[in-house]
Amino acid sequence: MLVNGTWTTNWKPSDGKDPSGAFIRPTSSFRSFVTPDGEPGPTGDGGFAAAAGRYHLYVGLICPWASRTLAARALKGLEAVISVTIVDPAMTDEGWRFTDAPDTGPDPLYGAHYLHQIYTRADPHFTGRATIPVLWDKQRQTIVNNESADILRILNSGFGSLAKTDIDLYPDALREEIDALNARIYPRLNNGVYRAGFAATQAAYEAAFKDVFAELDALEAHLSTRTFLVGERLTEADIRLFVTLVRFDAAYHGLFKCNRRRLADYAKLSAYVKRVIALPGIRPTVNIDHIKRGYYSLKALNPSGIVPAGPDLDWA
Secondary structure (H helix, E strand, C coil): EEECCCCCCCCCCCCCCCCCCCCCCCCCCCCCCCCCCCCCCCCCCCCCCCCCEEEEEECCCCCHHHHHHHHHHHHCCCCCCCEEECCCCCCEEEECCCCCCCCCCCCCCCCCCCCCCCCCCCCCCEEEECCEEEECCCCCCCCECCCHHHHHHHHHHCCCCHHHCCCCCCCCCHHHHHHHHHHHHHHHCCHHHHHHHHHCHHHHHHHHHHHHHHHHHHHHEEEEEEEECCEHHHHHHHHHHHHHHHHHHHHHHCCCCCCCCCCCHCCHHHHHCCCCCCCCHHHHHCCCCHHHHHHHCCCCCCCCCCCCCCCCCCCC
């Protein structure tokens, strides 16, 4: 992580713990919004007006949080409006790295070698983790936002007529239901798998494990009567769920010890993953090779660095 603008190598993703040994995810640091007229959004400062070519996304195909933003960018037709750089999937001693490995790319803006150099360009005295995704403003040369939940909503409504208007991922009439689902699914499943994988005590692991499978069981029942989470239309709640489910058998079942059942053992959830990945623009946001290479590069969990050859995924 960065401390007053200087990279320190004595941190790894599994280090955030509370006294019980439970994993604690740090909060994001940059929380401004792009809006059609440049007015301030729900948080942060104003001055970030929608414009084609002004903004850039730094993402990783390994990362579920970053993949949320790639899915929204595709669904809203913003590929020609917002450029993208994909980091190497393997975590290094200096965090996320820019390479020319397959399906990645060098930093096209500043020639940075590591993502933390983008953070210190925005704030030379930054202290914290250099995480993905990052929504960067080329004009002001700063980070607009590094919270995936915010960026998801920025991409949905912040670009106005530059984006497709026939898809609304957060419609007014469904917001209460979407917010309730997000509030339940995030701690129990989206972050629950990390709470299990990075737990430092047996009790913390078992509590997270219980939450993960209670939520999967609840979602299996929920999807037995509907196509998507909220009625019959895709919303941001589906994107947030999908990015976790699509990684479950390849990473969380084995590496994170979430092994009571595979996702493949859930008929409704498996069918749901196939429905979502078949939507226009979604499949290119899923790269199983990056997912496996990235997660299994975590030395704290897999010191040998061996990447499993399986599993077979019937939707891949």
